[in-house]
Amino acid sequence: MDNDNARARASARDLLEFIDRSPSPWHAVAEMRVRLEQAGFQRLHEETKWSLTAGGAYYVIRDDSTIAAFRLGAGSLADEGYRIIGAHTDSPGFRVKPAGGQPRGGHASVDVEIYGGPILATFADRDLALAGRVMLRDPNTGDVVRRLYHSDKAVLRLPNAAIHLNRQVNQEGLRFQQHDELSLVAGMLHDGLPPEDAFRAHLASRLSCEPDDVLAWELAVADTQPGGFCGLDDEFIATSQLDNLASCHAGLDALLASDGDAFSGVSMLVCFDHEEVGSQSFKGAQGSFLPDLVSRINAASGVDPDDRHRAAAASMLLSADMAHGYHPNFGRLYDQANQAKLNGGPVIKINAQQRYATDSAAEAVFMALCEEAGVPCQKYVHRNDIPCGSTIGPMTASALGVRTVDVGNAMWSMHSLRETAGASDQVAMIDVMTHFFGRERLPWRTDRAT
Ligand SMILES: [Zn+2]
Missing domain, CATH: 3.40.630.10 (Zn peptidases)
Structure with a gap:
């Protein structure tokens, strides 16, 4: 070289x-x-x-x-x-709404708003992480403190519908109804814990605080796949x-x-x-x-x-x-x-x-x-x-x-x-x-x- x-x-x-x-x-x-x-x-x-x-x-x-x-x-x-x-x-991408989760047919989902103009379909079937900042209450002083948060692993998913259920996908393109079909699946419902509380508990455990001290957040949905080179001679980078x-x-x-x-x-x-x-x-x-x-x-x-x-x-x-x-x-x-x-x-x-x-x-x-x-x-x-x-x-x-x-x-x-x-x-x-x-x-x- x-x-x-x-x-x-x-x-x-x-x-x-x-x-x-x-x-x-x-x-x-x-x-x-x-x-x-x-x-x-x-x-x-x-x-x-x-x-x-x-x-x-x-x-x-x-x-x-x-x-x-x-x-x-x-x-x-x-x-x-x-x-x-x-x-x-x-x-552009997604931002997690303040009510961080809701039950859907036995599954815990995280609801998101659309941020800017992402190509929505590119989020489907990928291993999605969360990253952003969280506002916490300092229990000793009552002050608001801000912390960075990154899930470091895939925690969310936007699964495609099978082609057998969405026969026109290759003719009409992959579309998600922007309000009803963009909830990201975060897991199964368990322990009788409402998804909202489970999400808050996850943030609290990662940030070493009590769930009640998690006040607010701005969390972006992020890719977990590291960037890399591609092309026969590594002519391109993708990330x-x-x-x-x-x-x-x-x-x-x-x-x-x-x-x-x-x-x-x-x-x-x-x-x-x-x-x-x-x-x-x-x-x-x-x-x-x-x-x-x-x-x-x-x-x-x-x-x-x-x-x-x-x-x-x-x-x-x-x-x-x-x-x-x-x-x-x-x-x-x-x-x-x-x-x-x-x-x-x-x-x-x-x-x-x-x-x-x-x-x-x-x-x-x-x-x-x-x-x-x-x-x-x-x-x-x-x-x-x-x-x-x-x-x-x-x-x-x-x-x-x-x-x-x-x-x-x-x-x-x-x-x-x-x-x-x-x-x-x-x-x-x-x-x-x-x-x-x-x-x-x-x-x-x-x-x-x-
Ligand atoms: Zn730009």
């Missing part, structure tokens, strides 16, 4: 391990936190006053599932501005949550690899929760987290109000989210001339309706960065007759007033429980992102210079 291949495989392998350790957005942030701490980043709490040092590296977490990390360069913030990579920590933990992982790797020597503004990674449900929450991309953070960094750096606008004008955001890779069996779903392939390198996503924030200037800058980093790059445009999804790009660009390019790696089966991407793309995205953080100035001339 040559050097490039070995690097690509190592990055893909590390991504798979990152996702294995991140079965929910709360776990993903905990895993990012571990990596940031190991690299010497210092935690800032939103509740405390900040004093920041030029050259310092910091991170901030809002409500356990949104995180930002940044290096504060030693240069003039007004002149250098911010270089921000934005991504999201959440993935859950590639959308969008692959971008969180790439951005984090790039931030950790950059030393802050050449670019002397602020290099930042921000990963939001709630993208899959519209981003409108106090920790979502439409919330105040990023504007608050930028304003606090500006204040701590002694940037006056006029210079804040200069800093924004000098800044650039790279909105990183996965892209639709060309699927050989479904060629009709793609714009033939503007499609991207797995293992073809980072994809610039373009949409005239501004569902993606890319404009020609940001597109050209990203192309130049790719070329300098020795990375191929592709462009993707959605078909006119299929509604295009969106990203955090447009909302973040408009909230900050910062030029933005929407990019991502190509993948198949977006929003499936098990998604597929190209094994060589992760290292390519990391390389161009590292260059984005590392280049002394962005390869463009501002209005001022023309």
Whole structure:
């Protein structure tokens, strides 16, 4: 294996391990936190006053599932501005309802709400775990404490109906009625214990507390199958949550690899929760987290109000989210001339309706960065007759007033429980992102210079 291949495989392998350790957005942030701490980043709490040092590296977490990390360069913030990579920590799926279970024909079921837009059928006949966070009452103080929980094994199942009972399944597709047919089977009823109590007792025993002290939870249904390589030459990787933990992982790797020597503004990674449900929450991309953070960094750096606008004008955001890779069996779903392939390198996503924030200037800058980093790059445009999804790009660009390019790696089966991407793309995205953080100035001339 040559050097490039070995690097690509190592990055893909590390991504798979990152996702294995991140079965929910709360776990993903905990895993990012571990990596940031190991690299010497210092935690800032939103509740405390900040004093920041030029050259310092910091991170901030809002409500356990949104995180930002940044290096504060030693240069003039007004002149250098911010270089921000934005991504999201959440993935579509199921969330356990507050009444955690109910009896169904002698079986204990766990009822779930649909979170975002998952491909429901991909949850059928898989070994499903639960992961998320649980709020507990501290019996000594009465305080609410939060704990991460991961079942670590398959505890739930969404069994298919047999084809003998559902004869049209291959003609009509596998459909689940969204209210009545999505309860997940958790076991048989026994000991006369109502399923709700059995579920609470399970959580309590795993979290070493009394069942009555389990107050509330946000629990996602997660896959138990570890990520892996596939293809005759291991060309692909398959796992859950590639959308969008692959971008969180790439951005984090790039931030950790950059030393802050050449670019002397602020290099930042921000990963939001709630993208899959519209981003409108106090920790979502439409919330105040990023504007608050930028304003606090500006204040701590002694940037006056006029210079804040200069800093924004000098800044650039790279909105990183996965892209639709060309699927050989479904060629009709793609714009033939503007499609991207797995293992073809980072994809610039373009949409005239501004569902993606890319404009020609940001597109050209990203192309130049790719070329300098020795990375191929592709462009993707959605078909006119299929509604295009969106990203955090447009909302973040408009909230900050910062030029933005929407990019991502190509993948198949977006929003499936098990998604597929190209094994060589992760290292390519990391390389161009590292260059984005590392280049002394962005390869463009501002209005001022023309
Ligand atoms: Zn996404």
